[in-house]
Amino acid sequence: MFPAFRPHRDDVALAVSGLLGGLLLWGLGLHTQGGRPFSAPWITLVPLTAMASVELLRRSAPRTALAVATLALVADQFTRGSLATILMFTDIMYAAVLYGTPAAARRIPVATLLVTVASTIGFLAWFRRPEALLIGVVVGLVSFIPAITGVSVRSHRIAAETARLAAVQTARLAEMDRVQAVVAERARMARELHDLVAGRLSAVAIHSTAALSIDDPDTSRNALKVIRENSVEGLAEMRRLIGLLRQGGEEGAPAAAPTLASLDALIEQANVNGASAGLVCTLQDARAADSGALPTPVELAAYRIVQESLTNALKHAAPGPVTVRLGLADEVLTVEVTSVFGSRPGPTAPGSGAGLVGMAERVALLGGTFEAGGVGAELWRVRAELPVREREMRE
Numbered sequence: 001m002f003p004a005f006r007p008h009r010d011d012v013a014l015a016v017s018g019l020l021g022g023l024l025l026w027g028l029g030l031h032t033q034g035g036r037p038f039s040a041p042w043i044t045l046v047p048l049t050a051m052a053s054v055e056l057l058r059r060s061a062p063r064t065a066l067a068v069a070t071l072a073l074v075a076d077q078f079t080r081g082s083l084a085t086i087l088m089f090t091d092i093m094y095a096a097v098l099y100g101t102p103a104a105a106r107r108i109p110v111a112t113l114l115v116t117v118a119s120t121i122g123f124l125a126w127f128r129r130p131e132a133l134l135i136g137v138v139v140g141l142v143s144f145i146p147a148i149t150g151v152s153v154r155s156h157r158i159a160a161e162t163a164r165l166a167a168v169q170t171a172r173l174a175e176m177d178r179v180q181a182v183v184a185e186r187a188r189m190a191r192e193l194h195d196l197v198a199g200r201l202s203a204v205a206i207h208s209t210a211a212l213s214i215d216d217p218d219t220s221r222n223a224l225k226v227i228r229e230n231s232v233e234g235l236a237e238m239r240r241l242i243g244l245l246r247q248g249g250e251e252g253a254p255a256a257a258p259t260l261a262s263l264d265a266l267i268e269q270a271n272v273n274g275a276s277a278g279l280v281c282t283l284q285d286a287r288a289a290d291s292g293a294l295p296t297p298v299e300l301a302a303y304r305i306v307q308e309s310l311t312n313a314l315k316h317a318a319p320g321p322v323t324v325r326l327g328l329a330d331e332v333l334t335v336e337v338t339s340v341f342g343s344r345p346g347p348t349a350p351g352s353g354a355g356l357v358g359m360a361e362r363v364a365l366l367g368g369t370f371e372a373g374g375v376g377a378e379l380w381r382v383r384a385e386l387p388v389r390e391r392e393m394r395e
Contacts, residue, residue: 015055022084032081047076058095097150112143278319309337360370
């Protein structure tokens with residue numbers, strides 16, 4: 001079964017209007033020529049009908065339509081002729097270039113130009129009169145001009161489609177960038193929330209467990225004191241983060257972001273939180289006294305790495321020293337935190353596994369290196385190298 005042929009409605013309109021126009025001219029007795037071999041008036045309707053019929057194929061089968069239309073135009077020259085037949089032929093020539101294959105769009109204008117030149121030279125040589133040039137002009141108007149018009153319209157359509165596809169591609173890339181920006185912002189917020197809350201809540205969990213498991217008023221009082229301090233500080237840090245998010249930008253971030261100068265307070269708080277677990281935190285800053293402040297992203301990342309390392313030590317480290325070391329050489333800031341590897345008695349807090357991931361992400365964003373693992377059988381070490389120069393951070 002062949003699929004049902006259904007011509008385009010515009011092609012139907014052209015065919016009907018062309019046929020009706022030709023019938024009107026035929027009824028009025030208006031013809032383009034006289035003295036032809038087939039001079040009976042009704043014969044003119046044969047090529048007219050054929051030309052109107054192939055108008056239905058101008059879009060779906062342009063090559064077939066052009067071939068039949070050419071034969072109908074040649075047949076029309078042996079009759080008294082109809083202007084409607086000629087006009088419909090120009091439309092089919094135009095459609096053959098516009099809707100045909102790219103090869104046809106290249107070849108048809110060249111072929112019509114050659115036909116125009118050949119007919120002009122041939123009729124001029126045959127009649128040897130200047131008026132013969134008019135025949136070449138008519139041939140060009142009927143064949144070459146419609147073909148060139150089709151080439152122009154086709155080029156404009158291709159350019160418009162190319163621009164549309166480029167716009168769609170640009171919109172897709174913009175949407176992908178937006179999605180990636182949203183994902184990156186969510187990851188950044190997740191890191192900040194984890195770093196802000198994890199340490200405080202871990203201390204609260206450990207000391208509340210100790211208060212519940214040890215029936216001693218002094219121990220409970222000290223545990224509740226630590227719980228209150230961590231709760232208040234955690235709420236304050238959460239308010240600062242929420243304030244930054246409400247601002248909708250990064251203008252206020254540097255002022256609120258913690259720096260390496262705040263490590264002393266962080267170490268002191270870690271000693272308070274880890275006293276019941278037997279942890280003793282110390283800071284060894286090997287940087288030069290006149291080294292000055294580092295770029296804000298570097299100081300923030302270093303502070304968060306130390307903060308998360310101390311939180312992990314509070315959760316997992318065995319009783320003993322927790323040492324934080326800072327060094328600056330060759331424009332690279334080195335952050336190293338070591339603690340006693342193993343288990344300890346007493347309450348502990350479960351870990352989510354997000355801490356090491358967050359630290360690695362922070363270091364990767366600055367183009368540095370990060371490693372975490374056991375050193376021998378006794379120590380756990382977290383080490384990060386952060387480039388200081390802005391060019392290296394961009395890379």
